Amino acid sequence: MDLLLDIKDLVVHYETEDSDVHAVNGIDIAIGKKRTLGLVGETGAGKTTTALSIMNLVPDPPGVIKSGTIKLEGKNVLEMSERELEEMRGNDVAMIFQDPMTALNPVMTVGEQIAESLELHQNLTPEQSLEKAKDMLKLVGIAEARANDYPHQFSGGMKQRVVIAIALACSPKLLIADEPTTALDVTIQAQVLELMKDLINNRDMSMLMITHSLGIVAEVCDDMAVMYAGRIVEKGTVDDVFNNMRHPYTEGLFNSLPNLKEQGEMLEPIKGLMPDPADLPPGCTFAPRCPYATEACSASVPELHSVDGSKTHFVACHAYSRPGFALRRNQK
Numbered sequence: 001m002d003l004l005l006d007i008k009d010l011v012v013h014y015e016t017e018d019s020d021v022h023a024v025n026g027i028d029i030a031i032g033k034k035r036t037l038g039l040v041g042e043t044g045a046g047k048t049t050t051a052l053s054i055m056n057l058v059p060d061p062p063g064v065i066k067s068g069t070i071k072l073e074g075k076n077v078l079e080m081s082e083r084e085l086e087e088m089r090g091n092d093v094a095m096i097f098q099d100p101m102t103a104l105n106p107v108m109t110v111g112e113q114i115a116e117s118l119e120l121h122q123n124l125t126p127e128q129s130l131e132k133a134k135d136m137l138k139l140v141g142i143a144e145a146r147a148n149d150y151p152h153q154f155s156g157g158m159k160q161r162v163v164i165a166i167a168l169a170c171s172p173k174l175l176i177a178d179e180p181t182t183a184l185d186v187t188i189q190a191q192v193l194e195l196m197k198d199l200i201n202n203r204d205m206s207m208l209m210i211t212h213s214l215g216i217v218a219e220v221c222d223d224m225a226v227m228y229a230g231r232i233v234e235k236g237t238v239d240d241v242f243n244n245m246r247h248p249y250t251e252g253l254f255n256s257l258p259n260l261k262e263q264g265e266m267l268e269p270i271k272g273l274m275p276d277p278a279d280l281p282p283g284c285t286f287a288p289r290c291p292y293a294t295e296a297c298s299a300s301v302p303e304l305h306s307v308d309g310s311k312t313h314f315v316a317c318h319a320y321s322r323p324g325f326a327l328r329r330n331q332k
């Protein structure tokens, strides 16, 4: 696979006077060109921290990138100069967040805001920028006449479309979307996702989609990585993980989803809570909640290993060292 982004052994802590939060604990993830990777996991798993690291925007202090490399087309983001970083942000990588209002300026028209990003990154004249801004609006399904309106004149779904227009105006190679539809009505969510999917595909872009929702992963992603307490516990193509899942935590996520369970089966939410990343248990951090755990699970941290020799599918779980082990879901 031709890689756009290649993250290796990333470790990020938030260090304050009274705690040391181990937010990201040595993750490896890669995104191929024209591929969309879904990063899923419970709240506090370290998803946003991972995303911010890619743009070298982890707030410091308290954030400290302890180790790792983040290569964007071969160049390590963590070693870029301020100037290179500015070039990269907006031009190569754009990020959109859950709440569109945090990204929009209430006292500028939406047309001006899209144009501003174009002027900044693409050396266009103000007139050219405004023209292109109108094109971008049309692209996200908003009439160009609305370019002169202010954010408060738009609905939530339209605001998020404007944010998408700003993010895509400079044709970045990678779009990072952090829960981009959680703040929207359910009916609007599907439309916005559909739009993003089309735009990404038409422009040969790659995307990192951060979400709690396996439904969204199924809808828009090619590949997925399941994150738990700052580690990747399973990753593969969406097909690998949906049809041949291996990690007990992944199984737990699927069992706790109403829409993905077969009818008649009982929902079983995962018992307990994710451990506090300032106080992680030794060994496999999922062991305290895992229905399959034995003592060996707490003795050492399981490494990611290939599932049946697969080149795409990996799992980090000690249980597979037991002969014949299979998840309940996979037992025939």
Ligand SMILES: Nc1ncnc2c1ncn2[C@@H]1O[C@H](COP(=O)(O)OP(=O)(O)OP(=O)(O)O)[C@@H](O)[C@H]1O
Pocket (backbone or CB within 6 Å): 014, 021, 022, 023, 041, 042, 043, 044, 045, 046, 047, 048, 049, 050, 059, 062, 063, 277
């Ligand atoms: N600025 C900060 N200072 C201290 N701790 C932080 C800071 N930002 C995040 N954390 C902690 O780091 C851990 C990972 O947070 P992160 O936001 O990356 O998780 P997430 O998977 O994106 O969660 P969510 O799904 O809720 O957005 C959490 O325990 C969080 O409390």
Ligand code: NI
Pocket (backbone or CB within 6 Å): 047, 048, 049, 178
């Ligand atoms: Ni987050």
